Amino acid sequence: MSRFRCLDLPPSLVVDQVTPSDNTVQIEASLRDRSAVCPDCHIRTQRIHSLYRRTLSDLPWQGRRVTLRVSSFRLYCNTAGCRRRTFVIPLSDMTVPYGRHTMRLTDLHHYVAHALGGSAGERMAERLRCPVSADTLIRRLLSRMSGKPSARSPRVLGVDDWAWRRGHHYGTILVDLEKNDVVNLLPDRQADTLAAWLVQNPGIEIIARDRAGAYADACYRGAPSAVQVTDRWHLLRNLSDAFVAVVDRYARTATKISQKLCQSVSTDTGMRAQPSCLQKAQAPTRNASQAAQSRRETRFNEALALKAEGHGLQAIADMIGVERKTLRRWFRLGHAPTWKRTTTKPGILAPYTDYLDRRWHEGCHTAATLWRELVSQGFTGKYGIVWKWLTIRQATSPQQRSRRHAVPPLGRKLARLLLTDPGTLADQQTLFVRELLAAEPQLEKTTSWVRKMQNLLCRKSEDNLRLLLKAGRDTLLSRLVPALERDAAAIQASLVTSWTTSPVEGQISRLKMIKRTMFGRAGFELLRARVLPIS
Numbered sequence: 049m050s051r052f053r054c055l056d057l058p059p060s061l062v063v064d065q066v067t068p069s070d071n072t073v074q075i076e077a078s079l080r081d082r083s084a085v086c087p088d089c090h091i092r093t094q095r096i097h098s099l100y101r102r103t104l105s106d107l108p109w110q111g112r113r114v115t116l117r118v119s120s121f122r123l124y125c126n127t128a129g130c131r132r133r134t135f136v137i138p139l140s141d142m143t144v145p146y147g148r149h150t151m152r153l154t155d156l157h158h159y160v161a162h163a164l165g166g167s168a169g170e171r172m173a174e175r176l177r178c179p180v181s182a183d184t185l186i187r188r189l190l191s192r193m194s195g196k197p198s199a200r201s202p203r204v205l206g207v208d209d210w211a212w213r214r215g216h217h218y219g220t221i222l223v224d225l226e227k228n229d230v231v232n233l234l235p236d237r238q239a240d241t242l243a244a245w246l247v248q249n250p251g252i253e254i255i256a257r258d259r260a261g262a263y264a265d266a267c268y269r270g271a272p273s274a275v276q277v278t279d280r281w282h283l284l285r286n287l288s289d290a291f292v293a294v295v296d297r298y299a300r301t302a303t304k305i306s307q308k309l310c311q312s313v314s315t316d317t318g319m320r321a322q323p324s325c326l327q328k329a330q331a332p333t334r335n336a337s338q339a340a341q342s343r344r345e346t347r348f349n350e351a352l353a354l355k356a357e358g359h360g361l362q363a364i365a366d367m368i369g370v371e372r373k374t375l376r377r378w379f380r381l382g383h384a385p386t387w388k389r390t391t392t393k394p395g396i397l398a399p400y401t402d403y404l405d406r407r408w409h410e411g412c413h414t415a416a417t418l419w420r421e422l423v424s425q426g427f428t429g430k431y432g433i434v435w436k437w438l439t440i441r442q443a444t445s446p447q448q449r450s451r452r453h454a455v456p457p458l459g460r461k462l463a464r465l466l467l468t469d470p471g472t473l474a475d476q477q478t479l480f481v482r483e484l485l486a487a488e489p490q491l492e493k494t495t496s497w498v499r500k501m502q503n504l505l506c507r508k509s510e511d512n513l514r515l516l517l518k519a520g521r522d523t524l525l526s527r528l529v530p531a532l533e534r535d536a537a538a539i540q541a542s543l544v545t546s547w548t549t550s551p552v553e554g555q556i557s558r559l560k561m562i563k564r565t566m567f568g569r570a571g572f573e574l575l576r577a578r579v580l581p582i583s
């Protein structure tokens with residue numbers, strides 16, 4: 049027995065023999081105690097009926113699959129009146145009745161199934177030398193989940209919805225915000241479902257949720273004593289969407305003002321309007337590139353001076369801090385590298401560019417026509433060459449530039465421009481915003497209100513929420529205000545606590561990843577089993 053002391057088996061077993069082969073290890077064991085208690089009459093007996101062998105798969109050992117063959121016995125029950133004639137000695141410290149895997153192997157399979165799911169888990173188990181089918185893995189996961197007692201109610205709960213199929217079917221995810229663990233998944237986002245769950249799980253003190261009316265209603269019904277906190281990100285998102293819808297109504301005014309400003313820029317400066325008239329300048333990149341070039345040239349001049357003093361190539365390279373090969377290349381070129389694209393040699397279109405330019409100015413902007421004209425003059429190139437020339441010509445023409453420039457910022461871009469701190473805008477943008485707001489007083493009022501709401505929600509300004517909401521009734525977003533007023537207590541709570549649903553969003557990303565790795569074939573229970581933390 050001492051030979052097998054290193055094997056970790058229950059004390060009820062005696063190891064008889066261990067037979068290793070290339071891929072497997074077979075352990076023969078027998079029971080130390082040959083008596084057992086009858087499961088019906090609970091009286092001990094040791095009268096042997098027959099030999100009985102159990103074969104169990106166990107944890108792998110040094111990359112080999114391990115099989116445990118246990119010699120057990122079938123016993124007679126001698127008790128008069130007991131309806132059971134025979135029974136087998138159970139291996140209750142190793143496996144379950146009729147089990148083919150030891151309990152510790154079942155645990156390992158459970159972890160694999162939780163991490164990888166069915167098919168991927170099957171492949172991993174094969175590599176781990178404890179093979180099991182995908183179906184068994186899924187069954188293990190679900191059976192553990194169904195018997196799992198519900199976890200203790202969290203103190204701070206985060207609630208949000210997740211899309212089973214976007215736009216069609218949604219569920220609810222509940223997260224313990226203190227532990228950042230998923231507490232449960234609910235199959236829908238109805239108020240009744242959440243309210244029922246909250247009633248079954250009392251003791252929640254704070255609930256962070258999005259602005260959805262159903263969740264607010266469920267919280268009032270299911271956990272009336274809990275403090276509700278509206279998530280500020282969702283609030284800002286709703287506010288922003290509503291504001292974009294308002295701003296869209298002023299697209300025509302914005303376009304007119306934009307065109308007017310561009311014309312004034314062209315006439316004031318006597319130059320072509322630049323495409324970036326309402327955008328920030330691209331200067332920093334260019335400046336950085338010029339600075340880098342100037343550094344390279346300085347080093348090249350230093351190298352030349354050192355060479356003139358009679359220093360060797362390696363010595364110069366060490367002194368100015370470049371590779372010797374690089375330095376040699378510089379000397380061979382006769383100047384520092386410019387990183388500019390080398391000019392390509394003139395193509396077969398070169399003799400015809402004057403003609404093409406003339407035709408362009410005459411108003412012929414069709415590649416096919418131009419190509420046919422060139423062919424009649426002896427051009428041997430393909431249509432694509434002319435088409436490419438025309439595309440570049442169109443993109444660089446002044447008309448095209450001014451046309452592109454005249455497109456004003458609209459929709460979300462315009463909304464962002466209006467809400468940006470004026471101090472950080474370029475001059476043209478400031479002028480545009482000022483003129484637009486001066487032309488549309490209602491838009492000006494609404495923009496000012498949205499800015500104040502943003503300041504309150506993002507920077508927790510000193511504004512009074514209720515007064516601000518009251519002021520909102522006179523703006524173009526007045527339809528949004530009643531819902532905000534109903535939720536005022538939760539919004540106010542979001543300004544004084546740090547709880548948000550951001551961790552819930554993180555868990556939703558994880559849920560989506562799990563859902564997609566199962567190719568959309570998982571049912572709700574399986575998804576729930578994989579999303580909930582393993583116990």
Ligand SMILES: [Zn+2]
Binds near residue numbers: 087091125126132
């Ligand atoms: Zn019995």
